[in-house]
Amino acid sequence: MADVNQTPESTNSLIAMLPNDCSNGIKLTLNLALADSWGSKWEDLLKLWLQFEKMHNFKGSSHLGTASRPREVGDWIQRARSASFRPVIEPTTYGQRFWNWWAGLQPEWRVIQQNTTSRSIAGSWEALNKPGTNGLASVIAALFFWGFRLGEEREATSSWVLARDDVHWVLTQLSTSD
Numbered sequence: 557m558a559d560v561n562q563t564p565e566s567t568n569s570l571i572a573m574l575p576n577d578c579s580n581g582i583k584l585t586l587n588l589a590l591a592d593s594w595g596s597k598w599e600d601l602l603k604l605w606l607q608f609e610k611m612h613n614f615k616g617s618s619h620l621g622t623a624s625r626p627r628e629v630g631d632w633i634q635r636a637r638s639a640s641f642r643p644v645i646e647p648t649t650y651g652q653r654f655w656n657w658w659a660g661l662q663p664e665w666r667v668i669q670q671n672t673t674s675r676s677i678a679g680s681w682e683a684l685n686k687p688g689t690n691g692l693a694s695v696i697a698a699l700f701f702w703g704f705r706l707g708e709e710r711e712a713t714s715s716w717v718l719a720r721d722d723v724h725w726v727l728t729q730l731s732t733s734d
Contacts, residue, residue, distance in 0.1 A: 566599055567590050570586065570590065570599070570602055570603060570606060571586065571590075573603075573606045573607075573610065574586065574606070574614065575614055577614075577615075578614040578615075579614055579615055579616075579688060579689050580689075581637055581688070581689025581690070581693060582609055582614055582688070582689060582693060584636075584637035584638070584639055585637060585689075585693040585696055585697055586602065586606070587639035588632075588637070588638075588639045588641070588697055588700055589602055589696055589697070589700050590602070591639060591640075591700075591704075592704065594703065594710065595711075597720065597721075597724075598703070598720065600724065601696075601699075601720060601723060601724045601727070602696070604724060604727045604728060604731065605692060605693075605696055605727055607727075607731055608687060608692065608727050608730055608731050609687050609688075609693075611687070611731065612687035612688070615687075615688065616686070616687025616688030616689075616691055617688050617689075617690070618685070618686035618687055618688050618690065618691040619686065619690045619691065620661055620686050620690065620691055620692070620694055620695070621660060621661055623657075623660055624653065624656040624657040624660050625657045625694070625698075626645075626650060626653045626654055626657060626698055626701070628643035628645060628650070628698075628701055629694050629697055629698050629701075631643055632697055632701070633690075633694075637689075637697075642701070642704060643701055645701060645702070645705050646705075647702060647705045647706050647713070647716075650701070650702050650705065651670075651702055651713075651715045651716065651719070652670060654698055654699070654702055654719060655669065655670035655671070655715070655719065656670070657698070658695070658719065658722070658723075661683065661684060661695075662683065662684065663679055663680060663681060663682070663683040663684065664679070664683075665678040665679040666678070666679075668722070670715065671714065671715050671718055673718065673722045673725075675725065677729065681726075681729055681730050681733050684726055684730060685730055692723075692727070695723055696723075699716075699719060699720055699723060702716055702719075703716055703720070
């Protein structure tokens with residue numbers, strides 16, 4: 557059974573990671589991602605993302621590519637990254653669009669596709685070393701929208717679980733590489 561209990565203490569510890577002068581977009585993305593209690597694996601992903609942002613003083617200004625990005629991410633950005641925005645999506649189609657975008661963001665040497673990832677490292681992570689409001693925060697939001705629509709089926713949906721775990725793995729690499 558999935559761990560679905562996110563305690564107020566764990567939520568508070570994530571919020572406490574943010575400095576007062578943190579980028580507002582990072583704060584809004586975290587508020588969005590904490591809107592529901594999804595358990596320890598989701599919380600671990602958020603913690604790792606915040607550690608990555610901390611490495612860049614929570615003020616990165618990088619931009620991820622938008623080619624193939626699910627349009628709902630752009631809709632969220634246009635709504636000032638509202639923590640209450642919940643796009644109406646069809647989870648299977650959205651999942652395919654997420655994977656197309658995520659695969660396209662990878663460094664040239666890392667070839668992945670929907671439901672297939674790689675743990676081989678053969679070069680620089682510069683293509684994904686994108687902190688800030690328009691960086692990996694958008695990936696966190698995209699995963700949230702997909703997971704939210706999956707609801708109770710989230711942990712039973714292998715494509716979403718693999719995507720969450722792959723983003724976690726990439727953030728681990730970004731946090732440990734030079």
